[in-house]
Amino acid sequence: MELRPILSAMWRNRTGSVLVAMQIALTLAIVVNCMFMTKERVDFVNRPSGMDIENIVVADSVGFGSDYEHDRTIDEDLRLLRELPGVIAVSPTRSIPMSGSGSANGFAGSRDDDAPRHTANYYFVNEDILDALGVKLESGRAFRDTEVRRADDPDLDRLSPQVIITRALADKLFDGEPAVGRLMYDGLGESSEVVGVIEHMFGAWVSWSDFDQVAMFPRRTGGTQTRYLIRAEPGRRDALVPLVETTLSEANRTRLVRNVRTMEEVVSNSYEGDRAIATTLSVAVVLLLSVTGLGIVGLASFTVRQRTKQIGTRRAIGARKRDIIRYFLLENWLMTTIGIVIGTALTIGINYGLASAFEVEQLDYVFLVIGMFLLWLLGFLAVVAPARRAAKVSPAIATRTV
Amino acid sequence: MLDMQDISRVYRTDLVETHALRGLNLSVDAGEFVAVTGPSGSGKTTFLNIAGLLESATDGRYLLDGVDVNTLNDNQRSRIRNEKIGFIFQSFNLIPDLNIFDNVDVPLRYRGFGGKERRQRIEKALEQVGLAARMKHLPSQLSGGQQQRAAIARALAGNPGFLLADEPTGNLDSLMARQVMDLLEEINANGTTIVMVTHDPELARRAHRNVQLLDGQLASPDLFARPAAADDVDLQPVA
Ligand SMILES: Nc1ncnc2c1ncn2[C@@H]1O[C@H](COP(=O)(O)OP(=O)(O)O)[C@@H](O)[C@H]1O
Ligand SMILES: [Mg+2]
Numbered sequence: 174m175e176l177r178p179i180l181s182a183m184w185r186n187r188t189g190s191v192l193v194a195m196q197i198a199l200t201l202a203i204v205v206n207c208m209f210m211t212k213e214r215v216d217f218v219n220r221p222s223g224m225d226i227e228n229i230v231v232a233d234s235v236g237f238g239s240d241y242e243h244d245r246t247i248d249e250d251l252r253l254l255r256e257l258p259g260v261i262a263v264s265p266t267r268s269i270p271m272s273g274s275g276s277a278n279g280f281a282g283s284r285d286d287d288a289p290r291h292t293a294n295y296y297f298v299n300e301d302i303l304d305a306l307g308v309k310l311e312s313g314r315a316f317r318d319t320e321v322r323r324a325d326d327p328d329l330d331r332l333s334p335q336v337i338i339t340r341a342l343a344d345k346l347f348d349g350e351p352a353v354g355r356l357m358y359d360g361l362g363e364s365s366e367v368v369g370v371i372e373h374m375f376g377a378w379v380s381w382s383d384f385d386q387v388a389m390f391p392r393r394t395g396g397t398q399t400r401y402l403i404r405a406e407p408g409r410r411d412a413l414v415p416l417v418e419t420t421l422s423e424a425n426r427t428r429l430v431r432n433v434r435t436m437e438e439v440v441s442n443s444y445e446g447d448r449a450i451a452t453t454l455s456v457a458v459v460l461l462l463s464v465t466g467l468g469i470v471g472l473a474s475f476t477v478r479q480r481t482k483q484i485g486t487r488r489a490i491g492a493r494k495r496d497i498i499r500y501f502l503l504e505n506w507l508m509t510t511i512g513i514v515i516g517t518a519l520t521i522g523i524n525y526g527l528a529s530a531f532e533v534e535q536l537d538y539v540f541l542v543i544g545m546f547l548l549w550l551l552g553f554l555a556v557v558a559p560a561r562r563a564a565k566v567s568p569a570i571a572t573r574t575v
Numbered sequence: 576m577l578d579m580q581d582i583s584r585v586y587r588t589d590l591v592e593t594h595a596l597r598g599l600n601l602s603v604d605a606g607e608f609v610a611v612t613g614p615s616g617s618g619k620t621t622f623l624n625i626a627g628l629l630e631s632a633t634d635g636r637y638l639l640d641g642v643d644v645n646t647l648n649d650n651q652r653s654r655i656r657n658e659k660i661g662f663i664f665q666s667f668n669l670i671p672d673l674n675i676f677d678n679v680d681v682p683l684r685y686r687g688f689g690g691k692e693r694r695q696r697i698e699k700a701l702e703q704v705g706l707a708a709r710m711k712h713l714p715s716q717l718s719g720g721q722q723q724r725a726a727i728a729r730a731l732a733g734n735p736g737f738l739l740a741d742e743p744t745g746n747l748d749s750l751m752a753r754q755v756m757d758l759l760e761e762i763n764a765n766g767t768t769i770v771m772v773t774h775d776p777e778l779a780r781r782a783h784r785n786v787q788l789l790d791g792q793l794a795s796p797d798l799f800a801r802p803a804a805a806d807d808v809d810l811q812p813v814a
Contacts, residue, residue: 175684178673178677178680178681178684181672181673181674181677182670182672182673185671185672185713186672482668483668483670483671486664486668486670487670487681487685488653488656489627489629489656489662489668490656490657490662490681490682490685490729490730491653491654491656491657491658491682491685491686491733492653492657492685493649493650493653493654493685494649494650494653496685567629567630568628568629568630568656569624569629569630571629571662571664571668572620572623572624572629572664572665572741573620574666
């Protein structure tokens with residue numbers, strides 16, 4: 174309706190508007206990039222793990238003293254744990270997937286010396302591992318109990334004859350050909366036959382790019398330490414945690430039971446840094462939006478106060494209250510829009526800079542649209558109160574002020 | 576055209592009540608040029624504000640063109656101010672960020688006129704006050720007299736029947752004041768009713784009728800020594 178005179182009035186008082194428009198531009202650029210990076214972190218943390226993490230309890234057992242018998246302890250522990258209420262399956266393991274600690278080795282799909290080697294996290298598990306993790310077998314079979322090497326087996330430290338691997342590893346080793354029945358070689362020329370391929374699971378280190386290359390061997394861990402993966406029926410995990418602790422402790426006093434906790438906690442610890450980044454970025458977004466909102470409120474309030482006489486005069490010569498409100502909404506909308514236009518260029522520039530300097534993805538422009546909408550809304554909400562105050566200025570002001 | 580009966584206006588604050596008008600009775604006929612005088616604080620501005628619907632009386636009846644203004648809502652009052660009344664203020668009240676053309680345009684936009692009609696009206700009004708050549712100037716680039724003439728153009732552009740002026744020459748030197756007064760006389764001669772508040776007895780004398788306020792009431796002509804123009808007090812318009 175009256176854009177041209179509003180623009181020319183703004184232009185003659187541009188200092189405040191230019192500053193706030195720049196603030197809006199910067200806010201848009203930072204908010205959009207922060208939202209985008211937050212989303213990337215959240216997606217990263219929420220990658221499907223392939224495992225039934227929510228229903229798994231883990232525990233460490235460390236033997237001590239001369240009376241400690243490793244295999245017998247494990248036999249007994251497995252029997253006791255399987256009898257606990259709500260337990261689906263139990264497997265010993267050397268380390269907990271996604272815990273940030275584990276082992277890896279290079280494997281090749283053929284005996285040739287120049288065959289490419291692929292690194293995989295590996296785990297020592299028993300015949301129940303598929304159920305204990307809740308992973309999905311894609312082809313082949315699970316281990317048989319007779320295949321699981323006990324700790325006192327003289328061949329324990331040789332490569333197990335059988336292995337179950339993830340599809341991601343299988344595709345690397347065998348170029349996408351069926352893997353079941355094929356041999357997988359370690360660096361010493363020993364081999365294991367792939368008996369099963371699981372669809373997907375993660376290994377030890379959440380930020381490792383080959384996180385999904387995993388191999389599992391049917392054997393126990395030597396020495397005096399072992400861990401257990403105990404999968405519960407849905408809803409029964411939390412009751413199981415204290416029960417596992419007391420059951421194992423009381424059964425055998427020649428070892429310590431430590432770190433009985435949910436696998437959810439373990440995984441959550443591993444993502445602590447990523448969650449901290451996401452939280453910090455979100456807080457920054459909220460703070461920045463608040464500060465910018467306050468900036469708009471401040472400028473609008475200042476403008477209204479400064480123009481009290483002008484508002485009264487406009488009212489005196491025929492402006493209705495809604496004309497006054499519309500004036501300030503329009504003026505503010507113009508300023509916000511100028512800020513948004515500049516901010517859009519800035520946003521793309523910053524993302525381009527981040528993308529080339531760090532490993533940040535190309536911006537998803539949905540976030541730009543969300544950011545624009547947020548700032549428009551913010552600008553509108555911030556000016557409502559000052560505009561209403563302006564509408565309350567009495568037309569009598571026109572003759573009462575000098 | 577303007578008929579006030581028993582108008583009073585009380586300003587209340589926590590501490591004091593000020594009776595700015597106390598039972599004022601006054602009517603102004605169409606085509607009149609009335610000068611309102613009186614000492615400072617006697618209620619002249621209050622009277623003008625009520626007459627121009629800038630504020631409401633605390634008590635009494637005010638008919639404007641036969642309409643009881645008490646029955647009007649805020650939007651209707653805005654509309655009447657916009658269409659029927661032109662205001663001239665002591666300190667001009669031009670919008671400093673708009674040039675003269677845009678200033679005159681302000682009430683016309685509120686009126687909802689189209690661009691072509693607005694342009695014609697603005698140019699005509701600025702010609703009438705002798706500022707056609709200055710329409711791209713900002714108020715700050717004009718002298719006080721020119722600013723007041725621009726404000727008069729703004730008041731005239733909507734063809735109001737009724738012009739209200741509060742000390743229109745109060746901020747001007749005497750030469751400029753006389754020019755503005757010439758202009759008001761010319762406007763009145765063209766049929767616009769004018770009520771003007773002034774301190775200046777010389778200017779007041781040029782009106783058709785003088786009304787003196789004292790303590791929020793009409794001062795009786797018998798009780799006060801009048802300037803030379805005292806005879807004019809009850810004259811009717813010369814129309
Ligand atoms: N908004 C207000 N609040 C309180 N008192 C007011 C207000 N406006 C005017 N008055 C008082 O009302 C009286 C009349 O004021 P006014 O009409 O401005 O007189 P004049 O224009 O004749 O100088 C004065 O005493 C003035 O102080
Ligand atoms: Mg006054």
